[in-house]
Amino acid sequence: MGKNKILVVDDQIGIRLLLKEVLKNEGYEIEEATTGKEALDQLNTTAFDLMILDYKLPIMDGTEVLEKLEKDNVEIPAIVMSGLVENIASEARKYKLVKSVIAKPFNINEFVEKVHAIVGNRTNMK
Known part of the structure; x- marks a missing residue:
């Protein structure tokens, strides 16, 4: 079985670099996008196991x-x-694709645990 692929979508390079490094160390393959449009383009051509999506993006x-x-x-x-997680949590949870809403700044260990839980559930279902 290959590595699980995760798409990280955030316009802040610092967040993308942090998540890329941490998640690569956890054994995931990471792709990045800086805008929602870029994310959709990548999702049209590549199968991902998880998308980490910033709520506020340009374009x-x-x-x-x-x-x-x-x-x-x-x-x-x-x-x-x-x-602004308290402002968006209920709106974001309207979407069936959303498995978790996380506030920035986040605890990286808790974040990694959520990723493992979501990707692990998905992998077990395949």
């Missing part, structure tokens, strides 16, 4: 990405990140 924000994926019946579990 096309996280909710627009989730709406498009659900409309197109794309099955990919998502973790949504936001600096």
